[in-house]
Amino acid sequence: MTTPTLVTLEDIRAAARRLHGGIVRTPLVPAQWGDPARPLWIKPESLQVIGAFKVRGALNAVGRIDESVRSRGVVAYSSGNHAQAVAYAAATFGITAQIVMPRETPDIKVRKTRAYGAEVVLCDAGQRETVAAELVERTGATLVPPFDHPDVIAGQGTIGLEIAEDLPDVANVLVPVSGGGLASGIGTAVKALCPRAQIFGVEPELAADTAAGLQAGHRVSMPVADRNRTIADGLRSEPSALTFAHLQQVLSGVLTVTEDEIRSAVRELTFKAQLVSEPSGAVALAAYRRHPLPPGPTVIILSGGNVEPALLRDILFDQSAAEDQRH
Amino acid sequence: MTTPTLVTLEDIRAAARRLHGGIVRTPLVPAQWGDPARPLWIKPESLQVIGAFKVRGALNAVGRIDESVRSRGVVAYSSGNHAQAVAYAAATFGITAQIVMPRETPDIKVRKTRAYGAEVVLCDAGQRETVAAELVERTGATLVPPFDHPDVIAGQGTIGLEIAEDLPDVANVLVPVSGGGLASGIGTAVKALCPRAQIFGVEPELAADTAAGLQAGHRVSMPVADRNRTIADGLRSEPSALTFAHLQQVLSGVLTVTEDEIRSAVRELTFKAQLVSEPSGAVALAAYRRHPLPPGPTVIILSGGNVEPALLRDILFDQSAAEDQRH
Structure with a gap:
């Protein structure tokens, strides 16, 4: 097994310029x-634009494709924020985007992706990667993966540059982990610029494959049916060899949170920070609330805010009364 | 009647440095x-910090008080965002703050103001100004008014500097108007730096005293019982002579919006922009949706997000079904 080449601070700085x-x-x-001992900052x-960080990686990756190749368009498979991010990036560069989504994808996500001018290709469950590969083969378009690519990681890493610039004495940075591109990029930038800062990944207890993997020293896979149990639908992926190698390098650990803690964090962000968060976007605040952290200024990444109105209503209002009574 | 001295771009630049x-x-x-013809930007x-723009004016006004005087503390009367803004500013400078509030002020607002270390002085309805004046007389503290002061206007104006810096070709800026400090400051800065931009005030139809006043060429007062009908509880004040003189100078007009349009704009901000807005904070988006504006890049000021959970639930979820059926 060869060690993958890691993204560098210079790669991330180039992404920031792009x-x-x-x-x-x-x-x-x-x-x-x-907590006054750990002053809290929200990113x-x-x-x-698309309501989530994914646009950074997508814009950087599409921008890095050689122009003669880029003109043939891009392809992605995603039913989440990456779909809209690639659609938006393609529109920015004036090229076509084909986004492969499972047939059962909620209609609102299909429509949002089409709204950026992308073509949505619906497929059977479990066929996304195959269908995307066929599209690439047939059209000469370039596949933009959601996290398993150095240019995507470098794009997400620009968040880390901004944190280091705005809060150079940051002590802790808490980052949601799914495929690991976000934490890989942020961790690389922050560790390079603020060597004393600690980067913590955050996962739902129900999808804590990276927590297990870092402890074991190698990737640990959880059955997809298990990972799909969490309400944090953006955190159901697992790292690739490339992102896992970054996470081993930059993370001080992975903190886990319960489903109730995630819901509570969504409420806290709405009512105290005036920020709408999707469940996946709120796990870092949940971890801040649950786990004892080293003292000092602490940044949580609110990774995205795309939540269905019905789910938001459920989290904000239907559960809160019941939980307030329990506690 | 003497013409008041108006705040200048230099005053606002000094505030920004402060x-x-x-x-x-x-x-x-x-x-x-x-609307593609009027690309929309949200500020x-x-x-x-306190969930609303008011902290800019309060910090600038408190910072401008001579240090020997400032040490005797500050006084304000407000049951809204200005109360928390002055409490926060006083804490920043390490001085005492006494905030006069009517006895019927919701407990949550009293507690939030106390949380910044301020002393809350409850009084009978209609007695706020008298009680505040007595406190000033007795303690030598300085009164920080919510809008009727050049330093407060200059502080709010720093928003205009930021708009001009980020979007120099801005065509329209839409600003909620109550006492008029926010629109006076933003208008002064933007008109000075982007002379072709037009600044529009926005008021609820139910509290459109400034719209009437600008048309009449002098301030027009509406009975407070009438103004209190609007859901936009931050927009129930009327301009002072000082702010009205600014508004006459900088506004191209005042746009009005209905209560239903305000509620609809709160929903749009929540579900499309991932931003929680109080009703007063959403009127500029409501005006953008309702009124034909000159073409070009358009900025709406989302002035604040402090909304009671029960009211937010009502606006987001209880009304929407009924209204969607109506339209």
Whole structure:
């Protein structure tokens, strides 16, 4: 087994130059209601164009494709934020995008992706990768993977540059982990610029494959049916060899959170920070609340805010009364 | 009647230097779902420390008080965002704050203000100004008014500097108007730096005293019982002579919106922009949706996000079904 080549600070700085003006330079929002020993700052990537950080990696990856190749378009498979991110990036570069989605994808996600001008290709469950590969073969388009690519990791890493610039004495950065591209990129940038900072991944207890993997020293797979139990639908993927190698390098550990803690964190973000979060976007706050962290300024990544209205209603209002009574 | 001295661009630039590092430098959030002829940008002041823009004016005004005087503390009367803004500013400077509130103020607002270390002085309805004046007389503290002061206007104006810096070709800026400090400051800065931009005030139809006043050429007062009908509880004040003089100078007009349009805009901000808005904070989006504007890049000010959970639930979920059926 060969060790993959890791993304460098210079790769991430090049990505930042490429993205400049094309993304929202999100602020660090101070949360006065945090633990005074660990002043809390929120990085609201929910404010990006498509409502999630994914647009950084997609824009960088599409921007890095050689122009003569890029003109043939891009392909992605995703039913989540990556679909919209690639659709948006393709529109930015004036090229076609074909996004492969399972037939059972909620109609609203299909429509949102089409709204950016992408063609949505519906397929049977479990066939996404095969169908995408066929499209690439047939059209000469380039596949943009959701996390398993250095350019995607470098794009997400620009968040880390911004944190280091805005809060150079940051002590802890808490990052949701699914495929691991976000934590790989942020961790690489922050560890290079703020060597004393600690980067913690965060996973739902129900999809804690990376927590298990880092402990074991190698990737550990969980059955997809198990991972699919969590309400955090953006955190059901597992790292690739490439992202896992980064995570081994940059993470001080992975913190896990329960489903109730995730719901509670969504409520806290809504009512105290005025920020709408999808469940996956709230796990870092949940971990901040649950786990004892080293003292010092702490940043949580709010990775995205795309949540169905019915689910938001359920989390904000239907559960809260019951839980308040329990506690 | 003498013409008041107006705040200048230089006053606002001085305020920006004073506030640097003490406030959130809010981004312009692009809203892809706007009218393509009037690309829509949101300035989310809901992300400020106290959840509203008021902290800018309060920090600037408290910072401008001579240090020997400032040490005697500050006084304010408010049951809204200004109360928390002055409490926060006083804490920042390490001085005492006494905030006068009517006895019927919701307990949650009293507690939030106390949480910043301020002393809350409850009084009978209609007695706020008298009680505040007595406190000033007795203690030598300085009164920080919510809008009727050049330093408060200059502080709010720093939002305009940021807009001009981020979007120099802005065509329209839509600003909620109550006492008029926010629109006075933003208008002064943007008109100075982007002379072709037009600044529009926005009011609820139920509290459209400034719309009437600008048309009449002098301030027009509406009975407070009438103004209190709007759900936008932050927009029930009327301009002072000082702010009205600014508004006459900088506004191209005042746009009005209905209560249903305000509720609809709160939903749009929540579900499309991932931003929680109080009703007063959503009127600029409501006006963008309702009124034909000159073409070109358009900024709406989301002035604040402090909304009671029960009211938010009502706006987001209880009304939407009924209204969707109506339309």
